Amino acid sequence: MSQHQELKKVTTESLRLMKGKGRKIACLTAYDAIMAQLLDEAGIDLLLVGDSAGTVIQGLATTISVTLDQMLYHCRIVSRSVKRALVVVDMPFLTFQISAEEALRNAGTLMKEAGAEAVKLEGGSVFCNVVRRLTDSGIPVMGHLGLTPQSIHSFGTYRVRGKTEEESDKILEDAIALANAGAFAIVLEKIPLELGKRITEAIAIPTIGIGAGPHCDGQILVTHDMLGLFTKFHPRFVRHYANMAEDMLTAFRSFSEDVQEGRFPDAHESY
Ligand code: KIV
Numbered sequence: 001m002s003q004h005q006e007l008k009k010v011t012t013e014s015l016r017l018m019k020g021k022g023r024k025i026a027c028l029t030a031y032d033a034i035m036a037q038l039l040d041e042a043g044i045d046l047l048l049v050g051d052s053a054g055t056v057i058q059g060l061a062t063t064i065s066v067t068l069d070q071m072l073y074h075c076r077i078v079s080r081s082v083k084r085a086l087v088v089v090d091m092p093f094l095t096f097q098i099s100a101e102e103a104l105r106n107a108g109t110l111m112k113e114a115g116a117e118a119v120k121l122e123g124g125s126v127f128c129n130v131v132r133r134l135t136d137s138g139i140p141v142m143g144h145l146g147l148t149p150q151s152i153h154s155f156g157t158y159r160v161r162g163k164t165e166e167e168s169d170k171i172l173e174d175a176i177a178l179a180n181a182g183a184f185a186i187v188l189e190k191i192p193l194e195l196g197k198r199i200t201e202a203i204a205i206p207t208i209g210i211g212a213g214p215h216c217d218g219q220i221l222v223t224h225d226m227l228g229l230f231t232k233f234h235p236r237f238v239r240h241y242a243n244m245a246e247d248m249l250t251a252f253r254s255f256s257e258d259v260q261e262g263r264f265p266d267a268h269e270s271y
Contacts, residue, residue: 025218
């Protein structure tokens with residue numbers, strides 16, 4: 001990261017300018033302090049405190065039971081660990097769907113009590129009233145379309161979304177509606193790359209892809225996936241930049257053997 005980049009706080013406005021300049025936006029998820037500090041130091045532009053915490057931190061099968069309190073806990077830790085990156089937090093299932101008022105109260109709590117700089121919510125034009133209510137109240141909103149994990153039981157499958165013309169047109173319409181409602185960016189998850197391109201060209205706000213091809217304005221991955229730490233399944237869109245599960249297993253086994261064989265601690269590690 002250059003010194004210039006280091007000093008400049010990322011904002012929703014700077015993300016918009018990045019899209020204008022064709023500067024791709026790098027985003028990853030964060031849930032704890034050490035990881036957030038390292039991601040920030042590496043120059044990651046946007047840290048998402050994702051409700052993927054349900055799967056990669058809590059070991060659950062889906063994100064559905066993640067609570068507002070859990071997001072508050074993770075977001076507080078991440079927001080106080082970061083100097084440059086924009087901190088966006090997921091609104092968990094049923095914290096924004098019931099009414100725009102309830103969504104405003106919950107999003108406001110995430111900002112006031114946990115230092116979130118923006119919130120993300122899953123879903124299309126049906127939530128435009130919520131997006132408008134939040135943005136009118138000074139809460140930046142990131143949309144999330146395509147394979148939205150909180151709707152997994154409605155989809156019934158993790159397959160690629162937007163493959164039929166009808167579904168693809170609906171996702172494009174939703175993206176335009178969210179942008180018109182005031183969203184500052186939209187995550188596009190697991191859709192064909194041509195659809196990622198169409199949406200990116202159709203809207204003025206940045207698109208952040210996860211399995212949505214190379215034409216999006218930015219890319220996001222779950223950090224535990226790209227580190228090779230979460231290995232239960234490996235979707236095609238995840239590139240492993242490390243094999244941390246293997247490295248950690250090796251370290252833990254070595255420690256266990258050293259303790260059992262009396263090799264740890266040695267004289268230098270003792271007082
Ligand atoms: O919860 C999350 O980590 C997400 C990303 C997969 C975009 O929503």
